[in-house]
Amino acid sequence: MKFGIDIGHNCPPDTGAQGIKSEDSLTLDLGNRVIAKLKNLGHEVISCLPAKADTVKESLEQRCSTANAANVDIFVSIHFNSFNSQANGAEIFAMSEPGKKIAYSVLEEIIKLGFLNRSVKNGKHLFVLKHTNMPAILIEACFIDSQKDINLYNPEAMANAIVKGLTS
Secondary structure, three states: OEEEEEEOOOEOOEOOOEOOOEHHHHHHHHHHHHHHHHHHOOOEEEEOOOOOOOOHHHHHHHHHHHHHHHOOOEEEEEEEEOOOOOOOOEEEEEOOHHHHHHHHHHHHHHHOOOOOEEEEEEOOOOHHHHOOOOOEEEEEEEEOOOHHHHHHOOHHHHHHHHHHHHHO
């Protein structure tokens, strides 16, 4: 299969949330682990992280354009949540039925790590899900402002869970 992996944010002015940890640091680490693991399994992987953008919209457009031009089979955008330091857990956004099927598979694996199941949610408001031509998901791996989630979070285990969910 051919995967488009979007390492969320990491393209100023498109920067991620701050909490106990930095979303940009976590997405970069997790995304690179997911890419390496998918490649090790023999899958083709296209990185959808732009090198440079002048606006957040341009950053998002480039991510979608890269995935669409490469005609990837599945688009995966990797993120971390931040809210009020009390919310915790993992959730995945999708729009299409094939996207939702993939989202449930990935979320099931993440939940096995001990994270609260915040469910698969409708992502019709998310730019990268609306503007990609293939089944697409946006993963919110956990909350970076939740001590409970940060204590549970292990990047290697999370990458394994995502890859297992994507490839099972």
